[in-house]
Amino acid sequence: MRSSLVGSRGRPLTFVIFFALGVFFFDGSVHAADPVKTLSSVATGKAVPAATESPAPTAPVPVAVGPKSTADEIAGLDQDLKAAESLKRRIEAEPGMTPAVATPEEILERDHALGHFIDTLVRHKALVARLPLVQKLRDDRQSEAEHWRSFVTPPPYSILLVDQLREAKENAEVEIEVRRTRRSLIEAESVEAEKAYKAAEIRLRQAEEKLAGARSALEQDRQSWVRDLARLAARTAAEDVAEAQVNLAVWEAEAGLQAATLTLLGKKLALASSASQFPQSDLDLVVAAVDRRIAAAEGSLKDLIARAAAMRQQADKAAGALARAEAAPSPAGETSDRRAARLSLQREEADLWRQRADMLDLSVDLHRRIRELLSWERSGWRYRWLIMNTPTAENLRIADSESRRHLALLEAWIRYNEREVALSLGRVSELEVRQKGALAPGEAALVAGFLEVEQQRTQALRDVQQSAAEMLRTLQVWRQEMVERAARRSVSDRLSGWAAAAGRGAARLWSLELFSADDTLEVDGRKVVATRSVTLGKSLGVILLLLFGSLLISRMLRLVRRIAIDRLGLGAAWTAMVLRWLQAVLILMLCVFALNTANIPLTVFAFLGGALAIGVGFGTQVLLKNMISGIMLLIERPLRLGDRIEVGSVVGTVTHISVRSSTVRTSEGIEILVPNSTFIENNVTNWTYSNGKVRRSISVEVDHRESSDRVSSLLTEVASRHPDVAADPAPRILLDDFCSGKKRYQLQYWIDYGEGADGSLIASQLRFAIERAFLEAEISVLSD
Numbered sequence: 040m041r042s043s044l045v046g047s048r049g050r051p052l053t054f055v056i057f058f059a060l061g062v063f064f065f066d067g068s069v070h071a072a073d074p075v076k077t078l079s080s081v082a083t084g085k086a087v088p089a090a091t092e093s094p095a096p097t098a099p100v101p102v103a104v105g106p107k108s109t110a111d112e113i114a115g116l117d118q119d120l121k122a123a124e125s126l127k128r129r130i131e132a133e134p135g136m137t138p139a140v141a142t143p144e145e146i147l148e149r150d151h152a153l154g155h156f157i158d159t160l161v162r163h164k165a166l167v168a169r170l171p172l173v174q175k176l177r178d179d180r181q182s183e184a185e186h187w188r189s190f191v192t193p194p195p196y197s198i199l200l201v202d203q204l205r206e207a208k209e210n211a212e213v214e215i216e217v218r219r220t221r222r223s224l225i226e227a228e229s230v231e232a233e234k235a236y237k238a239a240e241i242r243l244r245q246a247e248e249k250l251a252g253a254r255s256a257l258e259q260d261r262q263s264w265v266r267d268l269a270r271l272a273a274r275t276a277a278e279d280v281a282e283a284q285v286n287l288a289v290w291e292a293e294a295g296l297q298a299a300t301l302t303l304l305g306k307k308l309a310l311a312s313s314a315s316q317f318p319q320s321d322l323d324l325v326v327a328a329v330d331r332r333i334a335a336a337e338g339s340l341k342d343l344i345a346r347a348a349a350m351r352q353q354a355d356k357a358a359g360a361l362a363r364a365e366a367a368p369s370p371a372g373e374t375s376d377r378r379a380a381r382l383s384l385q386r387e388e389a390d391l392w393r394q395r396a397d398m399l400d401l402s403v404d405l406h407r408r409i410r411e412l413l414s415w416e417r418s419g420w421r422y423r424w425l426i427m428n429t430p431t432a433e434n435l436r437i438a439d440s441e442s443r444r445h446l447a448l449l450e451a452w453i454r455y456n457e458r459e460v461a462l463s464l465g466r467v468s469e470l471e472v473r474q475k476g477a478l479a480p481g482e483a484a485l486v487a488g489f490l491e492v493e494q495q496r497t498q499a500l501r502d503v504q505q506s507a508a509e510m511l512r513t514l515q516v517w518r519q520e521m522v523e524r525a526a527r528r529s530v531s532d533r534l535s536g537w538a539a540a541a542g543r544g545a546a547r548l549w550s551l552e553l554f555s556a557d558d559t560l561e562v563d564g565r566k567v568v569a570t571r572s573v574t575l576g577k578s579l580g581v582i583l584l585l586l587f588g589s590l591l592i593s594r595m596l597r598l599v600r601r602i603a604i605d606r607l608g609l610g611a612a613w614t615a616m617v618l619r620w621l622q623a624v625l626i627l628m629l630c631v632f633a634l635n636t637a638n639i640p641l642t643v644f645a646f647l648g649g650a651l652a653i654g655v656g657f658g659t660q661v662l663l664k665n666m667i668s669g670i671m672l673l674i675e676r677p678l679r680l681g682d683r684i685e686v687g688s689v690v691g692t693v694t695h696i697s698v699r700s701s702t703v704r705t706s707e708g709i710e711i712l713v714p715n716s717t718f719i720e721n722n723v724t725n726w727t728y729s730n731g732k733v734r735r736s737i738s739v740e741v742d743h744r745e746s747s748d749r750v751s752s753l754l755t756e757v758a759s760r761h762p763d764v765a766a767d768p769a770p771r772i773l774l775d776d777f778c779s780g781k782k783r784y785q786l787q788y789w790i791d792y793g794e795g796a797d798g799s800l801i802a803s804q805l806r807f808a809i810e811r812a813f814l815e816a817e818i819s820v821l822s823d
Contacts, residue, residue, distance in 0.1 A: 109167060112167050116160055116164040120160040123157045124157060140261040152272055155275055156274065159275070166285045170288055173293055180296055184299045184300075184306070187303055187306055195314045196316070197317070198316065198317040204308040205308055208304040208305060208308055215294070215298070225287050225290055229283035236279070239276045239277075250262040330417070333414070336409055347402070350399050354392040354396040357393070358392075358393070361389045391489060394492050416510060418441070419445075442517060449507055449514065453504065463496050467493045551576075589629070665700060665716050666715075668715035671719060680696065683726040686718060687721060691704045701715060727793055731791045731794060740783045741819065741821060742818075743781055750782075751784070755772055758770035758786055763790055763796050764788045765790060767789075786805070
């Protein structure tokens, strides 16, 4: 914003200032005051005579822009500055320069306004001298940016040049942002200056009116002083407006210079980036420079470690002296208050030594971090050289992974360091406040020592913070460079990169650790406990090995079963039972082999702990009992497949003998699982133990008048005709008993369970046949 009181660019600023300040209403006429006499009137409180004043022009006269114009402006400002400084010296040297009618507040206002006027003139003069120089630089830079096409040297260009241009471009961008903020401040200052000038004009007009209406000499002197004070305020405000306008003109020239610089740097950076290289010679140069910095850091670190050790000894001595002083009795004549004060001071002294030692320890740690940052920088340069010269997908992946890791560490480190700096600054502020207070004798030196230690801590933290921030910025630039390079890869490179990433993902998943287990190894006659990792890949490998091994065992056992039955003539049932046990043993061996092959220790099953072991012990008690019973059944063979047995309330045929239990099929077709221990602990009836023939019987009651020979013949004939009744031993008829009015006969016959005979069905069929035979023979069957 430009004030109407200030001339446009090219008008002499001195003329503008005098025009703005010289026109005042006094005694109804327009006049401008001489600078020296105007200021003198303010100092003395006496009005300037009309004869010493000269009329001011009513409008500014344009002056051509050129070196002479700038020289005239500087000369006028210099004249005003000399007059103001001379007046200030006179006021300071001659107390009579201040009128008696002036109040202390007004004297303070005059001194402040005069000092501010001098400072503004100094800044104004410097800005006027700077403006043409900046404008010349801006015009030259704009011309260079417009006509620049290439570097003097042909491409390719070093990556170090690219880094230099990128850094300069980023700095230029930051400076432009800063200058934009500065423009807002300048504009705000200009607005405030114009407001102040308008208020000063109003104040001056009112002072002129009061001076014109003054009657007595004292009142005239008083109003004349007030009028001249208002005139000084108006002139100072006008100088602020003029200085703000020139400052804005300088800003505009500098902004144009920075914009042209940014354009030029952008052109150079684009050309250098499009044809950049990173030869081995540049890498060696950079690495050598980093190595020198690392060597210097190592030397500083060794020195700090030695100093920290010595300081720690001093701190220990101070702590020991404090302990002895606290334990020793008070000297003769020392009061308890003096003893408490003496010990308090000694405690603070010991604490100061401790803090000094802690400070050096912190410096050691921070120097280690700086050395680590330098190591990261060294590795970063090598990774950068690698991806620029061999930009394979794997190299880009490694560099990307490393940059991500280091960026995360640096960001966390910077956040932590910021909190440490803030905490240290808080301690510094606390100690400064304490230092300003009333201190006891000897306490001032201690507080100064604490303050010095804390300031050193703050500075050390800031140094590391700056190094970390610079490294973070460098890594971010390098990572952006990698991203751009990766984006320029061909489709085939991207496909191969995706395939490699998928392979790496599968490998990471395959190596995912599920848990770990301790394994005891014997090395050179000594037992060594090693921790084994149980990964997802090992677990899947064990599962696959068990699946294929089980399939192979099943096929092998089927082949063995065929050979045993067809060629060796072994029984099918016995062969099936033996092979089943053999399969269990082979599966167990396969599990052990699979775990050993996958390098998974058997102790992995011990991770469940003692509580689970006790639970498993109780739970497997019955299981082990049945397994041992099954082994005994296999060895002793008290029952075999197909045997007809009766154990407890279970009656049926043995169809299956397994490790834990056996299956018995009843006549109703129901299969009952009987634990193997039942056959060992209880009485078992095996109807087919030695052979399959079993004697069964049927009772028949007839009238006592029927012939026994006839009844016996019919029963024998019926039994002999049945195909499942054995002929040897032959059926026989027994007269079982004589009852009242009837006789009871018993038909005893043999059947062979080994051939699949059904006792219940045969007995039923025989009863049907006996009934038919007795009906034909007209013999009645009696019942109870």
